[in-house]
Amino acid sequence: MQGIMESIQTLCSGDHGNEGFMQDDEDEEEENGVGRLTSWAELLGFGLAVFSEAIAPQLQCFCDRTLGFAVGQGGSREAWIKAVAMAMSLVRKAVKKGWVGALAPAARVMSQALSTASEPITLDIPVPFKAHKVETPSVTVETSAQELTNFFKTMFIMRRMEIAADSLYKSKFIRGFCHLYDGQEAVCVGMEAALNDKDCIITAYRDHCTHLGRGGSVLEVFAELMGRKDGCSLGKGGSMHMYNKKGGFYGGNGIVGAQTPLGAGLAFAQKYLKVEGVTLAMYGDGAANQGQLFEAMNISALWNLPVIYVCENNHYGMGTAEWRSAKSPEYYKRGDYIPGLKVDGMDCLAVKQAVKYAKEYALQNGPMVLEMDTYRYHGHSMSDPGSTYRTRDEISGVRQERDPIERIRKLLLSNNIATVAELKTMEKEAKKEVEDALSKAKESPSPDSDELFTHVYRKGYGAKAYGADRKEVVVKLP
Amino acid sequence: MVRRRFSFGLVSRLSSPIYGRSPCSGGIWTPCLGQKRSFMTAKDLVESEEPEKKVTNRINMFSAINQALHTVLDSDPKSYVFGEDVGFGGVFRCTTALRDKFGRHRVFNTPLCEQAIVGFGIGLASMGNRAIAEIQFADYIFPALDQIVNEAAKYRYRSGNLFNCGGLTVRAPYGAVGHGGHYHSQSPEAFFCHVPGIKVVIPRSPSQAKGLLLASIRDPNPVVFFEPKWLYRLAVEEVPVDDYTLPLSSAEVMRKGSDITLVGWGAQLAIMEEACDEVSKLGISCELIDLRTLIPWDKELVEDSVNKTGRLLVSHEAPVTGGFGAEIAASITNSCFLRLQAPVSRVCGLDTPFPLVFEPFYMPTKNKVSMIQHSKHTNCRISFQSMCG
Numbered sequence: 001m002q003g004i005m006e007s008i009q010t011l012c013s014g015d016h017g018n019e020g021f022m023q024d025d026e027d028e029e030e031e032n033g034v035g036r037l038t039s040w041a042e043l044l045g046f047g048l049a050v051f052s053e054a055i056a057p058q059l060q061c062f063c064d065r066t067l068g069f070a071v072g073q074g075g076s077r078e079a080w081i082k083a084v085a086m087a088m089s090l091v092r093k094a095v096k097k098g099w100v101g102a103l104a105p106a107a108r109v110m111s112q113a114l115s116t117a118s119e120p121i122t123l124d125i126p127v128p129f130k131a132h133k134v135e136t137p138s139v140t141v142e143t144s145a146q147e148l149t150n151f152f153k154t155m156f157i158m159r160r161m162e163i164a165a166d167s168l169y170k171s172k173f174i175r176g177f178c179h180l181y182d183g184q185e186a187v188c189v190g191m192e193a194a195l196n197d198k199d200c201i202i203t204a205y206r207d208h209c210t211h212l213g214r215g216g217s218v219l220e221v222f223a224e225l226m227g228r229k230d231g232c233s234l235g236k237g238g239s240m241h242m243y244n245k246k247g248g249f250y251g252g253n254g255i256v257g258a259q260t261p262l263g264a265g266l267a268f269a270q271k272y273l274k275v276e277g278v279t280l281a282m283y284g285d286g287a288a289n290q291g292q293l294f295e296a297m298n299i300s301a302l303w304n305l306p307v308i309y310v311c312e313n314n315h316y317g318m319g320t321a322e323w324r325s326a327k328s329p330e331y332y333k334r335g336d337y338i339p340g341l342k343v344d345g346m347d348c349l350a351v352k353q354a355v356k357y358a359k360e361y362a363l364q365n366g367p368m369v370l371e372m373d374t375y376r377y378h379g380h381s382m383s384d385p386g387s388t389y390r391t392r393d394e395i396s397g398v399r400q401e402r403d404p405i406e407r408i409r410k411l412l413l414s415n416n417i418a419t420v421a422e423l424k425t426m427e428k429e430a431k432k433e434v435e436d437a438l439s440k441a442k443e444s445p446s447p448d449s450d451e452l453f454t455h456v457y458r459k460g461y462g463a464k465a466y467g468a469d470r471k472e473v474v475v476k477l478p
Numbered sequence: 479m480v481r482r483r484f485s486f487g488l489v490s491r492l493s494s495p496i497y498g499r500s501p502c503s504g505g506i507w508t509p510c511l512g513q514k515r516s517f518m519t520a521k522d523l524v525e526s527e528e529p530e531k532k533v534t535n536r537i538n539m540f541s542a543i544n545q546a547l548h549t550v551l552d553s554d555p556k557s558y559v560f561g562e563d564v565g566f567g568g569v570f571r572c573t574t575a576l577r578d579k580f581g582r583h584r585v586f587n588t589p590l591c592e593q594a595i596v597g598f599g600i601g602l603a604s605m606g607n608r609a610i611a612e613i614q615f616a617d618y619i620f621p622a623l624d625q626i627v628n629e630a631a632k633y634r635y636r637s638g639n640l641f642n643c644g645g646l647t648v649r650a651p652y653g654a655v656g657h658g659g660h661y662h663s664q665s666p667e668a669f670f671c672h673v674p675g676i677k678v679v680i681p682r683s684p685s686q687a688k689g690l691l692l693a694s695i696r697d698p699n700p701v702v703f704f705e706p707k708w709l710y711r712l713a714v715e716e717v718p719v720d721d722y723t724l725p726l727s728s729a730e731v732m733r734k735g736s737d738i739t740l741v742g743w744g745a746q747l748a749i750m751e752e753a754c755d756e757v758s759k760l761g762i763s764c765e766l767i768d769l770r771t772l773i774p775w776d777k778e779l780v781e782d783s784v785n786k787t788g789r790l791l792v793s794h795e796a797p798v799t800g801g802f803g804a805e806i807a808a809s810i811t812n813s814c815f816l817r818l819q820a821p822v823s824r825v826c827g828l829d830t831p832f833p834l835v836f837e838p839f840y841m842p843t844k845n846k847v848s849m850i851q852h853s854k855h856t857n858c859r860i861s862f863q864s865m866c867g
Contacts, residue, residue, distance in 0.1 A: 452830060
């Protein structure tokens with residue numbers, strides 16, 4: 001695609017005379033909403049509108065209004081659509097003013113749009129890394145407009161999802177335990193930017209957003225939280241047990257620390273099968289004191305397993321501050337013989353850089369520890385107000401200074417990747433997506449009562465489960 | 479509390495193979511001469527435990543447990559309370575105000591490490607201190623299972639009584655709570671009942687909790703004390719304000735009856751009481767027994783009761799296969815075989831992991847219990863009558 005564009009550009013490169021013409025049209029079309037087309041269907045509609053407009057000029061304002069409904073998004077596909085749409089609008093103008101003159105600026109517009117979206121932007125990570133027995137990665141990170149916009153959108157969806165889960169819990173749609181991730185979104189979003197589908201993730205119970213990052217949908221998360229059939233674990237797992245097989249997300253574990261030896265096992269399988277992927281075994285600052293973690297670290301260092309231990313340090317293990325539960329709250333050093341990095345967990349780009357670096361390291365040399373310095377705004381779970389062991393000033397202070405979504409918003413605005421209005425439309429769309437998923441999840445039915453007995457053993461095992469009164473109620477487990 | 483003289487006839491009866499090992503024949507456990515052992519019938523036990531008029535307060539279970547802990551820390555300067563988040567009062571408020579009153583050196587938080595919490599408690603207890611370790615939920619006790627089974631239970635035995643960790647008490651909230659899911663609702667008492675050397679105690683109400691906890695802490699053997707978390711706030715009772723203990727290894731008859739004996743413990747007794755009320759309208763008179771201590775359990779009292787009624791139903795929340803009801807059923811079948819008019823029934827949780835949304839189907843509810851009571855009773859009465867012509 002790029003090659004074709006470049007060749008068209010070289011063909012028309014000498015033609016600068018139409019630049020002013022192109023600029024005027026660009027501005028006009030921007031305001032009319034050409035830049036906000038999202039789908040091929042809408043593009044087709046626009047094309048038809050162009051065509052009909054050429055035939056019937058009085059349809060023009062109708063087209064403009066319909067276009068105004070569409071919402072803009074970044075991403076190369078959308079940028080391509082945007083570029084084609086702009087080109088077609090130029091064609092429309094050219095029908096009135098002459099065809100040939102439109103080709104050159106059209107080609108230029110296309111290639112410009114394409115390159116702008118994926119053109120690398122270099123940024124510096126403000127908070128430096130701290131390293132233990134390894135070199136720090138570079139603080140200069142390469143990203144692009146589409147990546148930053150993706151970060152923004154995904155994190156915003158996650159934030160809305162967690163807030164919606166909060167109100168669902170309070171209105172008793174979700175019962176049991178609900179551990180919310182808002183404030184920590186940058187960790188999972190930054191991680192995903194550096195990983196692919198060959199990598200595995202396993203984490204503790206604060207897993208709603210990690211599930212989303214690994215390819216889950218908001219509908220699956222809500223349905224699972226409410227214990228409905230459409231949930232990712234068929235409604236049998238609940239908040240703490242979300243899994244995604246295709247995305248390599250191994251859950252969702254209730255007993256903290258127990259997932260780290262599992263992570264070592266996953267990494268062993270990857271190494272053995274030569275998959276060229278790593279496992280990220282995530283745990284929190286509370287679980288960092290579990291013996292199982294150190295056993296897993298020893299094994300993975302001994303056998304050079306490609307596992308990355310990610311400590312999401314939100315500074316509070318439920319109600320206990322890190323300095324009260326750990327002799328050494330420098331969790332990145334606790335691997336001792338395993339090298340470690342401390343990363344600002346509220347900065348997507350820092351997380352991405354660190355995980356990319358750690359992945360390269362792990363594939364060659366063995367395990368690494370990453371400590372993500374992050375923060376959760378909610379309490380430990382919905383039964384915890386979150387203010388008995390920390391001050392409200394601290395929470396609001398972190399929200400003002402270090403909020404991951406605000407950080408990306410500032411980057412987008414300062415690098416002219418998106419305007420305030422575009423960001424607002426993105427937010428609105430995200431809210432709508434979450435609300436739609438929520439209403440759909442509410443309609444989902446509860447699992448059948450037979451599901452109580454399924455999946456205890458593998459299908460066809462034929463074991464019998466006894467219940468009340470061993471003789472009278474006998475169920476053969478499916 | 480009535481003190482009974484030991485009669486040697488009874489002691490020899492206890493050592494016979496039918497009863498297995500007894501606490502008073504030496505061996506694994508220490509002789510507990512100071513404690514009341516009830517070798518009486520169910521009837522005598524109810525009468526002798528009439529409480530005298532005492533000053534009482536109307537409080538719930540976590541306050542009763544809190545009072546018990548206050549009492550212990552007051553009376554014994556070498557007692558300590560520790561666990562995850564106990565400093566600010568604990569997730570169920572059982573340890574409120576302890577740290578303020580007794581200081582950080584006696585009431586302290588531990589990091590998130592159950593195995594180390596219990597192991598640390600064993601060490602502390604083996605130096606003659608009273609270590610009261612709290613495990614935040616019974617579901618999390620499994621990393622500590624090795625310490626309890628392999629260290630705490632065998633310490634006295636393997637050292638030939640040179641050392642012991644009798645001062646250890648492990649407290650854990652257990653049981654379903656309505657929305658707990660897989661890891662906040664389990665009843666792991668059966669795992670511990672399989673271990674000679676420790677005691678397992680489960681109270682059913684606030685006054686029982688305070689007395690039993692005080693007895694457990696002061697018992698010279700390691701005790702695992704499971705508290706039904708469902709009753710922490712829900713159960714409210716008049717609890718005596720003073721320091722009192724209830725005897726361990728002594729079951730209690732909650733209501734007397736003549737047609738069927740029901741045995742249970744903890745929160746399940748509330749369900750069983752409702753079921754008993756329901757079937758009494760049909761004329762079935764139920765004798766309800768609270769086992770209180772699971773090991774060593776009061777076999778005599780249950781046997782006397784079954785010898786009287788001829789039928790037994792055991793109910794617990796844990797899955798039925800391998801639950802402690804199996805031990806009671808086997809034991810009673812062995813000793814009361816000729817008196818039994820129907821097989822021993824167990825109304826328990828299902829053989830599945832503790833479910834999330836399916837909890838109402840899993841639990842041994844009042845309807846399940848009363849259905850079995852009724853069916854066992856009528857079926858066997860009919861068959862007995864038909865047998866007699």
